Amino acid sequence: MKIHIKNGRLVDPKNAHDGRADLYLAAGKIVGVGEAPADFHANRVIDAAGCVVCPGLVDLSVRLREPGYEYKATLESEMLAAAAGGVTSLACPPDTDPPLDEPGLTEMLKFRARNLPGPRVYPIGAMTQKLEGTRLTEMAELNEAGCLAFSQADVALTDSQVLLRAMEYAATFDYSLWLRPQDAFLSRGGVAHDGPVAARLGLPGIPTLAETVALSTILLLARETGVRVHLRRLSARESIAMVRAAKLQGVRVSCDTTIQNLHLSEMDLLGFDSHYHLQPPLRSLADRDALREALKDGSIDALCSDHTPLDEDDKQMPFGESAPGASAVELLLPLALKWAREMAVPLSQALDLVTWKPAQVLGIDAGHLSLGAPADLCVFDPEAEWTVSPALLRSQGKNTPFLGQRLQGRVRYTVIDGHLDYEA
Amino acid sequence: MVDPQLTPQGKLRHLLTLDGLPAAMLRQILDTAESFMDVGERDVKKVPLLRGKSIFNLFFEPSTRTRTTFEIAAKRLSADVVNLNIATSSQTKGETILDTVANLTAMHADMFIVRHGQSGAAHFIARHVAPHISVINAGDGRHAHPTQGLLDMFTIRRYKGGFQNLRVAVVGDVLHSRVARSQISALTTLGVPEVRVVAPKTLLPPGVEQLGVHLFYDMREGIRDCDVIIMLRLQNERMKGARLPSAHEYFKQYGLTAAKLARAKPDAIVMHPGPMNRGVEIDSEVADGPQSVILPQVTYGIAVRMAVMAMLAGGGGD
Numbered sequence: 001m002k003i004h005i006k007n008g009r010l011v012d013p014k015n016a017h018d019g020r021a022d023l024y025l026a027a028g029k030i031v032g033v034g035e036a037p038a039d040f041h042a043n044r045v046i047d048a049a050g051c052v053v054c055p056g057l058v059d060l061s062v063r064l065r066e067p068g069y070e071y072k073a074t075l076e077s078e079m080l081a082a083a084a085g086g087v088t089s090l091a092c093p094p095d096t097d098p099p100l101d102e103p104g105l106t107e108m109l110k111f112r113a114r115n116l117p118g119p120r121v122y123p124i125g126a127m128t129q130k131l132e133g134t135r136l137t138e139m140a141e142l143n144e145a146g147c148l149a150f151s152q153a154d155v156a157l158t159d160s161q162v163l164l165r166a167m168e169y170a171a172t173f174d175y176s177l178w179l180r181p182q183d184a185f186l187s188r189g190g191v192a193h194d195g196p197v198a199a200r201l202g203l204p205g206i207p208t209l210a211e212t213v214a215l216s217t218i219l220l221l222a223r224e225t226g227v228r229v230h231l232r233r234l235s236a237r238e239s240i241a242m243v244r245a246a247k248l249q250g251v252r253v254s255c256d257t258t259i260q261n262l263h264l265s266e267m268d269l270l271g272f273d274s275h276y277h278l279q280p281p282l283r284s285l286a287d288r289d290a291l292r293e294a295l296k297d298g299s300i301d302a303l304c305s306d307h308t309p310l311d312e313d314d315k316q317m318p319f320g321e322s323a324p325g326a327s328a329v330e331l332l333l334p335l336a337l338k339w340a341r342e343m344a345v346p347l348s349q350a351l352d353l354v355t356w357k358p359a360q361v362l363g364i365d366a367g368h369l370s371l372g373a374p375a376d377l378c379v380f381d382p383e384a385e386w387t388v389s390p391a392l393l394r395s396q397g398k399n400t401p402f403l404g405q406r407l408q409g410r411v412r413y414t415v416i417d418g419h420l421d422y423e424a
Numbered sequence: 425m426v427d428p429q430l431t432p433q434g435k436l437r438h439l440l441t442l443d444g445l446p447a448a449m450l451r452q453i454l455d456t457a458e459s460f461m462d463v464g465e466r467d468v469k470k471v472p473l474l475r476g477k478s479i480f481n482l483f484f485e486p487s488t489r490t491r492t493t494f495e496i497a498a499k500r501l502s503a504d505v506v507n508l509n510i511a512t513s514s515q516t517k518g519e520t521i522l523d524t525v526a527n528l529t530a531m532h533a534d535m536f537i538v539r540h541g542q543s544g545a546a547h548f549i550a551r552h553v554a555p556h557i558s559v560i561n562a563g564d565g566r567h568a569h570p571t572q573g574l575l576d577m578f579t580i581r582r583y584k585g586g587f588q589n590l591r592v593a594v595v596g597d598v599l600h601s602r603v604a605r606s607q608i609s610a611l612t613t614l615g616v617p618e619v620r621v622v623a624p625k626t627l628l629p630p631g632v633e634q635l636g637v638h639l640f641y642d643m644r645e646g647i648r649d650c651d652v653i654i655m656l657r658l659q660n661e662r663m664k665g666a667r668l669p670s671a672h673e674y675f676k677q678y679g680l681t682a683a684k685l686a687r688a689k690p691d692a693i694v695m696h697p698g699p700m701n702r703g704v705e706i707d708s709e710v711a712d713g714p715q716s717v718i719l720p721q722v723t724y725g726i727a728v729r730m731a732v733m734a735m736l737a738g739g740g741g742d
Binding site: 205318 | 428443520521522540542543544545547548564565566567568602605629630631632634635
């Protein structure tokens with residue numbers, strides 16, 4: 001299939017390109033930028049007038065719910081949702097049932113995903129068997145089966161000796177560990193940021209210390225072992241300063257945050273709406289503002305959706321009993337754009353945080369529109385306004401705190417591996 | 425944000441928390457309660473305000489006193505009352521809260537009185553009930569217990585004549601106490617100039633000062649020259665969760681004894697929401713002493729709950 005995308009504003013952060021240019025795709029590759037290769041006859045011409053043409057989004061945290069949680073969502077529904085969000089590559093955490101701790105399971109997931117339309121799926125392997133935090137998984141075997149990194153997902157690792165060993169072992173092969181810093185004991189029983197709002201509402205708290213104490217352990221062990229670490233979903237201002245300092249010391253560390261933590265705060269909990277029950281918890285306005293600044297100055301390397309589709313019953317409960325998480329993969333682009341507008345950040349910088357930079361974290365050839373690169377891209381109308389509603393979300397999970405919000409930016413086309421996988 | 429417990433006209437639609445209710449409305453509830461005070465003293469202890477209404481006591485957590493006083497209050501207003509102890513019935517069979525609520529709605533309920541172990545449970549139910557049904561929060565997790573807060577204000581007003589020149593100390597496990605949150609909210613709204621909180625750091629939520637209170641760790645200092653001392657119940661679980669070493673040490677530091685009480689004003693009153701742990705947070709000598717108003721609190725609770733129900737049903741307070 002040969003595709004010609006014409007009249008669009010091409011924004012390619014990696015190559016510092018922002019301007020009107022046509023794009024030519026053939027055999028799953030980008031074969032022309034600005035001018036057509038010789039003898040190019042398109043099967044399909046897309047008029048992108050008024051639209052932005054950018055690399056497909058790379059989302060570092062999308063739960064596809066297979067295997068094990070098909071009643072919450074299926075691979076098919078969530079891959080389609082991701083494509084509708086302009087996402088062309090995604091990493092999925094290993095907290096499936098069973099967890100992704102064996103090569104066979106990851107191979108099966110990759111195989112199933114390959115045979116469905118939608119993004120390229122990169123499973124993150126479990127770091128310990130059954131995520132139990134006691135025995136290491138066969139990381140080399142899992143790597144051969146396609147796991148580019150290893151993680152405990154949201155399951156806390158309480159034994160710091162196991163963490164040290166996992167780092168040493170991963171460093172042996174230069175695998176990256178994706179860790180979410182949260183101390184299991186300091187966060188025990190908590191459902192909300194341990195601040196004045198939780199004090200007022202009587203919600204059991206998760207103190208910032210739960211994040212920073214765990215983070216400090218991770219950073220010290222990472223410095224010692226030389227392992228590559230990606231910190232998932234930071235939520236607190238103090239964490240940013242700690243990561244910044246570690247980077248200056250040469251610790252090989254990167255980090256991300258979520259669109260929820262970027263736009264919401266503990267103040268949103270005041271009505272007890274369980275859609276705001278998230279992990280990490282929504283923290284103070286000062287924390288939120290620090291995340292917004294850190295993303296702007298480059299201290300945070302990538303923005304992710306932390307897509308967690310839940311079924312309705314999971315949220316139809318009092319706040320503290322409801323399951324945490326938000327369905328979010330379809331909101332990654334419009335909420336990145338919203339942040340950029342509010343912070344007066346150029347479009348290209350905002351797109352960098354959801355394309356090229358996360359591709360670097362994951363270590364894949366994606367997130368750019370260079371000649372010869374994979375034909376993974378997204379065409380979106382940056383002006384189009386829409387209201388988030390259950391009917392408009394393709395994900396099986398309708399659980400988002402942004403329901404009812406007017407957002408700007410709507411995906412028109414998503415091309416993955418040269419195929420037009422989504423068309424609005 | 426729209427307050428879910430008020431109608432667009434500013435009238436009471438549900439009673440979920442005292443947080444955010446204007447002082448005028450709190451006073452209106454207390455005045456209405458005052459007008460119901462004599463009903464309990466008549467030979468025929470009934471007024472027909474809620475005749476034909478069905479009130480469901482939905483208790484997801486066990487309670488004797490609160491449930492009983494709500495029941496008496498509803499019956500004095502001539503309502504039909506049904507008690508459901510859901511902690512021991514359908515919830516354990518897997519029925520969700522919303523299923524329970526839908527079933528009771530189908531039985532033509534007019535009002536739900538809800539107690540639940542989760543903060544925000546009453547808000548959650550209020551969001552999902554039919555428009556003609558009112559919800560009264562009878563205690564949700566650590567969040568709020570508004571009728572208890574109101575009856576405490578009623579008690580203070582009766583004994584102290586008002587709120588303007590008072591120094592009030594709330595002593596004990598504020599962290600886990602829905603009662604304390606409702607009291608603090610009402611006391612600050614009604615204009616008490618000095619609300620104190622006295623507790624060890626392990627029993628205080630972070631940022632508690634932002635609720636408008638002064639913090640004291642030393643009880644002898646904390647209750648000095650106070651007009652009102654409110655003791656909170658201490659549950660035995662607190663010793664297991666490493667918040668306190670022992671009941672013995674707690675009583676020594678924070679238990680109200682006659683010796684400590686002598687530091688307060690001579691006419692200070694002592695309150696407790698019940699049930700009391702004698703010898704843990706309060707000495708029997710004080711609990712049964714002349715400054716204790718713990719039993720009148722229970723009596724006033726009935727009038728206050730009648731007032732709230734009558735106002736929600738549109739029958740009183742206008």
